[in-house]
Amino acid sequence: MDVQAYIESGILELYVAGALSEDESREVTRLSLEHPEILAEIQAIESAFHRLGSSLAPAGTRFDFESVRQRIQADPSKGQAGTPGVRTLEPRRKPWATWAGWAAALVLGAGLIWMASERQRLQADVQVLQQDNQFLEQQVEAAREALAGTDSLMRELRDKNISVVPLDGQQVAPEAYARVYWNRDSGQLLIDAIGLPEPPPGMVYQVWSLKLDPLTPTSLGLLEDFASEENRIFALPNPNESEAFGITLEPAGGSETPTLEQLYTLGAV
């Protein structure tokens, strides 16, 4: 083809101004890629139009890109295909739709497996919780019983007929102490042994009623199962006219007479 004649025809000016039909324009574009002279001519024409247009902008106009940038970034969702003012038709079913379908199926399958295992785990949890619940109920019941016991204990301790006899620590155990609550009417003793150390294995505390003049000890009983009695309160009968009380450490089963070297606490009424 005669490139020079083509250039001289004026079709390139129409092309740059946008005055050709779409087909004509595509033809010019195609030729411009084949013939560098045509492309160069198009660029020169474009530049001439550009200079003319620019000269018609008001002098000193600031072309503020910052405002444009802000407006663009305020709505980043834009950038769709289609010509301004022209609604593009939906293309046929896209390949990604198929992939999305498979992906959704996989996600769903994984979800079902997860839910089944989750159900099993929750059932086991429920069982554990039921056991915990049963255990706690037992604890509450025990606590109620303990409270009832404590209540009756308190009632007894507050009885006006009760004498309180503090027993102080003796030579073998200066830190030890105990307290005796003696109801003379009922002949009942309560011994609070919280201040006594736990007896060594094979030994037991024995409680004595004492007459002082002359010194006559009478055994009142043993503080059996000392370790297992958590609040360390023991009840013993006392029919005697006691003048003092003492507690000694004796071999298991107790002794006929107190071992005075092992006298832990002693107190006068």
Place this chain on the structure above:
Amino acid sequence: MAAFKELHSRYAPNICGVIHTILRNRERAEELTQDVFVKIWDYRFSYDASKGRFFTWILNIARNAAIDELRSKSHKEQQLNLHTTFFVDMAEEQEEQTFGVDMNRVKGLIRGLGKKCHQIIELLYFKGLTQKESSDFLDIPLGTVKTRVRNCISRLRKNLVY
């Protein structure tokens, strides 16, 4: 975004000049130039290089925006029609400055271009008429539109050298 900023600095003066020639309103021309660039960004994926130059694509967007704006404003005042002139008025302006445009610069560029050149540039470049529409309007053969615009732009290009 850096590339778009480059496009903006390269093309904004021409876009603004075209819009301003149509609207003769500096503020609106600047605002509409911004609108056009936002639109260019929004529709950037729809530009098809095989159909024409990027320069031409955005020129179309700018012309349409400016003429739409003029239509929406002028329907009460005066009828906008093919005889309404934008560039021809500017080209024949005798003042040194009109609507803020430096006319010495414009006159320097279009020196030696006659009325027929003003007219054909008006129709093809500022109004965006097709070759056929221009041919019909001027009542001249299609081929004459081509040769006339070729001669006019060749003269314009010679003026650019100085």
